[in-house]
Amino acid sequence: MTPARRDVLREMERFGAETDARETDNTRRMRNITFDTGELLSMLVRMTNARRVLEVGMSNGYSTIWRADGVEATGGRIETVDASEYKHRLARANFTRAAVSHLIDLRLEDAGTVLRDRAAESVEFLFLDTQRARYIEWWPDVRRVLVPGGLLVVDNATSHPDEMRPLMSLVQADSEFTSLTIPVGKGEFVALKSRG
Ligand SMILES: C[S@@+](CC[C@H](N)C(=O)[O-])C[C@H]1O[C@@H](n2cnc3c(N)ncnc32)[C@H](O)[C@@H]1O
Numbered sequence: 001m002t003p004a005r006r007d008v009l010r011e012m013e014r015f016g017a018e019t020d021a022r023e024t025d026n027t028r029r030m031r032n033i034t035f036d037t038g039e040l041l042s043m044l045v046r047m048t049n050a051r052r053v054l055e056v057g058m059s060n061g062y063s064t065i066w067r068a069d070g071v072e073a074t075g076g077r078i079e080t081v082d083a084s085e086y087k088h089r090l091a092r093a094n095f096t097r098a099a100v101s102h103l104i105d106l107r108l109e110d111a112g113t114v115l116r117d118r119a120a121e122s123v124e125f126l127f128l129d130t131q132r133a134r135y136i137e138w139w140p141d142v143r144r145v146l147v148p149g150g151l152l153v154v155d156n157a158t159s160h161p162d163e164m165r166p167l168m169s170l171v172q173a174d175s176e177f178t179s180l181t182i183p184v185g186k187g188e189f190v191a192l193k194s195r196g
Pocket residue numbers: 030031032033056057058059060061062063064081082083084087109110111112129130131
């Protein structure tokens with residue numbers, strides 16, 4: 001992580017905290033992951049040597065920049081999805097400032113559509129941080145798109161345990177997955193797909 005990129009992330013943290021404290025409209029809030037969660041995501045990208053990385057729930061690009069820093073080291077790319085045009089405008093500007101635009105493909109679409117249209121076994125690392133009420137509906141596609149040995153990380157495992165429990169129960173009951181919750185930030189539910 002270059003000092004200049006870290007400065008952009010620090011400035012985004014201040015912007016996110018101020019905006020989320022002031023805004024009453026949830027669609028205008030940033031709702032970013034925490035700094036230590038970013039460190040974890042970037043580290044996991046490097047540890048798994050992931051090149052095909054998908055992010056569902058981009059907001060203004062804070063978590064994307066952390067993972068972009070990871071794929072810069074692995075030679076990969078990130079595809080990131082958000083259904084909000086407003087968030088895309090903010091994210092594009094932040095990607096330019098952090099010098100990561102060349103590593104990122106943006107999708108302005110519903111996450112369910114992107115997951116449904118994605119080829120089987122085409123994602124090495126999937127990060128889910130969006131509409132928790134739909135995770136159960138998306139799970140068959142999340143499961144399908146991950147490569148054998150692929151990693152799923154889902155934010156909010158400890159901050160929103162009731163909303164996360166249905167997905168976590170499904171994954172825990174699936175013999176193809178090994179999972180655990182890492183108590184970092186809002187709680188990261190991590191699931192590894194078997195290599196078969
Ligand atoms: C919690 S924020 C993501 C925060 C981001 N991962 C970060 O840490 O910087 C959730 C985002 O999901 C987007 N979103 C909500 N429902 C969606 C859907 N069905 N498809 C695509 N994006 C969606 C919202 O616009 C919002 O920006």
